[in-house]
Amino acid sequence: NPNNPTGTLVTQEQIDRFMAKVPDHVVVVFDEAYYEFLDNPPDTLKYVREGRNVVVLRTFSKIQGLAGTRVGYGIANKELIDVLQRTRQPFNLNAVAQAGALAGLLDQEHQDKTKRITDEGRAYLQCQFAALGLEFIPSYANFVLVKVGDGNAVFKAMMDQGVIVRAMAAYKLPEWVRISIGTMPQNERCIEVLKGVLGR
Numbered sequence: 246n247p248n249n250p251t252g253t254l255v256t257q258e259q260i261d262r263f264m265a266k267v268p269d270h271v272v273v274v275f276d277e278a279y280y281e282f283l284d285n286p287p288d289t290l291k292y293v294r295e296g297r298n299v300v301v302l303r304t305f306s307k308i309q310g311l312a313g314t315r316v317g318y319g320i321a322n323k324e325l326i327d328v329l330q331r332t333r334q335p336f337n338l339n340a341v342a343q344a345g346a347l348a349g350l351l352d353q354e355h356q357d358k359t360k361r362i363t364d365e366g367r368a369y370l371q372c373q374f375a376a377l378g379l380e381f382i383p384s385y386a387n388f389v390l391v392k393v394g395d396g397n398a399v400f401k402a403m404m405d406q407g408v409i410v411r412a413m414a415a416y417k418l419p420e421w422v423r424i425s426i427g428t429m430p431q432n433e434r435c436i437e438v439l440k441g442v443l444g445r
């Protein structure tokens with residue numbers, strides 16, 4: 246939450262309504278990979294504090310930009326963590342990745358800057374899609390899902406011009422592509438290439 250590839254958000258109220266119906270013995274996992282991109286993130290840690298069977302997953306792959314180091318973390322009650330510890334591979338996280346993750350956590354300026362650039366880029370891309378008459382899903386994440394017709398063909402044609410978007414056929418959304426938000430020059434180039442490919 247937000248969801249990949251739609252970029253949609255499940256609200257606090259929806260989460261609370263859902264959690265009220267979940268029996269205590271059922272484990273609920275919240276994947277919050279894009280959590281840091283939210284202005285008002287829903288509070289799921291309260292369920293961990295209340296001792297519910299909840300695991301909250303976060304990653305350094307997104308706002309920290311450390312996907313290559315393969316670092317993330319889960320927050321859960323002691324009993325659940327104990328089970329995970331028993332199945333965890335030894336030495337599954339190297340020291341360089343840990344140093345990078347710690348430095349990333351301390352670098353609030355970088356996170357703020359990335360969020361600011363992403364917010365600006367999201368507004369720009371969504372505005373351009375609307376102007377082009379393309380259907381899109383308003384996003385809370387660092388990508389936008391947009392309907393382009395033949396997603397595979399658009400992916401290939403854009404890649405030929407050096408812009409990589411993600412075709413969505415594997416998600417059973419063959420008419421859509423997912424576009425990651427970049428810097429403003431990258432976003433502008435992406436729109437320019439997309440326009441050319443769509444003949445608009």
Ligand SMILES: Cc1ncc(COP(=O)(O)O)c(C=O)c1O
Nearest residue numbers: 249276278304305306312316317
């Ligand atoms: C919703 C969601 N969860 C998790 C991940 C993966 O994160 P990690 O790089 O930590 O495996 C992604 C990355 O694409 C994602 O979109």
